[in-house]
Amino acid sequence: MNLEGKITPEQAKRIAEHQRNVERSSRRKQISDVNKRFRRTGKNNRGHVRRKDWTDEAYRPEDEHDFDPLERVMPRDEQDRRRMVEEAAFQTPARDDATDETAATPLGRQGLVISAAGLSAQVEMDGEQVDCTVRGLMTELDTGFLNPVAVGDRVLVAEDGSGGWVVETVLPRTTLLSRPDPILAPRQLVIAANVDQLLIVSSWREPDIWLELIDRYLIAAERNGILPVICINKVDLIDDESEYHAALQPYVDLGCHILRTSAVTGVGVDELREGLEGSSTVVVGLSGTGKSSLLSAVQPDLQLRTSEISDFSGQGRHTTTRAQLLKLDGGGYVADTPGIREFGMAGLTLGELPAYFPEIDAVAAACRFSNCMHVTEPGCAVDAAAEEGLIPESRLHSYRLIWDELPV
Ligand SMILES: Nc1nc2c(ncn2[C@@H]2O[C@H](COP(=O)(O)OP(=O)(O)O)[C@@H](O)[C@H]2O)c(=O)[nH]1
Ligand SMILES: [Mg+2]
Numbered sequence: 001m002n003l004e005g006k007i008t009p010e011q012a013k014r015i016a017e018h019q020r021n022v023e024r025s026s027r028r029k030q031i032s033d034v035n036k037r038f039r040r041t042g043k044n045n046r047g048h049v050r051r052k053d054w055t056d057e058a059y060r061p062e063d064e065h066d067f068d069p070l071e072r073v074m075p076r077d078e079q080d081r082r083r084m085v086e087e088a089a090f091q092t093p094a095r096d097d098a099t100d101e102t103a104a105t106p107l108g109r110q111g112l113v114i115s116a117a118g119l120s121a122q123v124e125m126d127g128e129q130v131d132c133t134v135r136g137l138m139t140e141l142d143t144g145f146l147n148p149v150a151v152g153d154r155v156l157v158a159e160d161g162s163g164g165w166v167v168e169t170v171l172p173r174t175t176l177l178s179r180p181d182p183i184l185a186p187r188q189l190v191i192a193a194n195v196d197q198l199l200i201v202s203s204w205r206e207p208d209i210w211l212e213l214i215d216r217y218l219i220a221a222e223r224n225g226i227l228p229v230i231c232i233n234k235v236d237l238i239d240d241e242s243e244y245h246a247a248l249q250p251y252v253d254l255g256c257h258i259l260r261t262s263a264v265t266g267v268g269v270d271e272l273r274e275g276l277e278g279s280s281t282v283v284v285g286l287s288g289t290g291k292s293s294l295l296s297a298v299q300p301d302l303q304l305r306t307s308e309i310s311d312f313s314g315q316g317r318h319t320t321t322r323a324q325l326l327k328l329d330g331g332g333y334v335a336d337t338p339g340i341r342e343f344g345m346a347g348l349t350l351g352e353l354p355a356y357f358p359e360i361d362a363v364a365a366a367c368r369f370s371n372c373m374h375v376t377e378p379g380c381a382v383d384a385a386a387e388e389g390l391i392p393e394s395r396l397h398s399y400r401l402i403w404d405e406l407p408v
């Protein structure tokens with residue numbers, strides 16, 4: 001993160017480079033070369049089968065919340081209402097007038113929110129951490145989110161007159177990651193603000209790599225303007241290198257930045273440390289994949305609150321939405337989080353989905369129907385390309401699983 005509230009030219013360059021890579025993906029080129037062939041054949045009218053076996057339910061931890069299964073049987077207007085709330089939540093990143101207000105009346109000192117829960121927040125100001133309350137003026141109506149202040153927020157803090165501190169204003173956010181509230185969904189909670197990197201941690205084994213979750217996080221990163229970095233941990237448990245490469249090849253083709261780490265052997269930890277330095281990074285991934293271990297390896301004295309979070313079970317699930325910003329010696333911040341599938345997906349529409357799967361979208365022009373969604377339609381070139389091994393099976397699988405969940 002950058003405390004000036006802007007993405008640095010270096011970070012902007014990296015994001016632009018990532019986006020260019022996605023567009024230029026060699027696989028995509030290869031696919032478009034064979035487009036014509038599929039246009040002619042138009043075979044494969046297989047019906048789409050909803051498969052759930054890919055996702056290993058056994059590894060889904062307590063703190064993950066599935067997409068609301070009721071949505072499918074909900075009355076239409078209720079679906080619409082929920083959708084509108086989601087969209088409003090996603091599109092209201094900050095109060096526009098915040099900067100002007102500051103300029104007009106000096107409301108206080110600027111600080112960075114290190115942790116936040118409800119109407120209390122820990123704020124770092126001039127290297128010092130103070131506990132603050134949050135002025136009750138910032139309501140859900142103003143911000144579109146249930147919580148007024150989140151980790152990573154830059155805020156203005158004033159003395160409350162009795163020795164305490166009050167967060168008066170949240171400065172406009174550059175980026176934002178949110179998730180549906182576990183109980184009040186689809187109303188959204190902000191998980192972290194002003195983040196510039198999303199470190200997607202997946203273990204190779206124990207638990208097995210979960211590609212669908214990686215694909216979801218890639219979407220979340222891209223649509224929120226955050227640079228994704230895929231980190232495959234526990235590479236000490238790889239026993240078949242070719243299997244590893246086959247699983248990761250789709251992401252190599254997309255031009256993703258991929259780290260290969262082991263918190264046990266120390267492989268890749270230096271590279272990870274370098275990647276984190278100078279940025280503000282949110283770490284996401286299933287519990288048990290080694291997020292805390294990796295952060296400890298990067299910097300042994302990081303005060304990891306994560307065990308506290310993952311040990312927490314039972315009714316107090318709201319605690320899992322807490323994240324804490326940890327300061328890195330080399331500059332920058334990291335926030336560890338529990339695994340949340342719906343991260344950053346609020347308001348995603350069916351029509352937008354293909355754009356997040358460029359290797360699928362690249363073939364779409366050859367589908368029989370111009371509005372083909374590549375799910376059950378006859379003459380789908382994506383289906384045909386997948387049969388030929390030109391589209392990674394795992395990516396198409398993720399696409400269809402996410403497609404199934406999006407409101408029509
Ligand atoms: N074999 C192996 N085990 C690891 C590695 N990293 C973490 N672990 C183990 O995986 C378990 C979960 O790690 P933890 O850091 O708590 O995961 P988190 O829930 O993602 O924070 C612990 O028992 C770690 O010792 C690794 O690189 N290799
Ligand atoms: Mg942890």
Ligand SMILES: [Zn+2]
Pocket residue numbers: 364367368372373374375377379380381382383
């Ligand atoms: Zn199609």
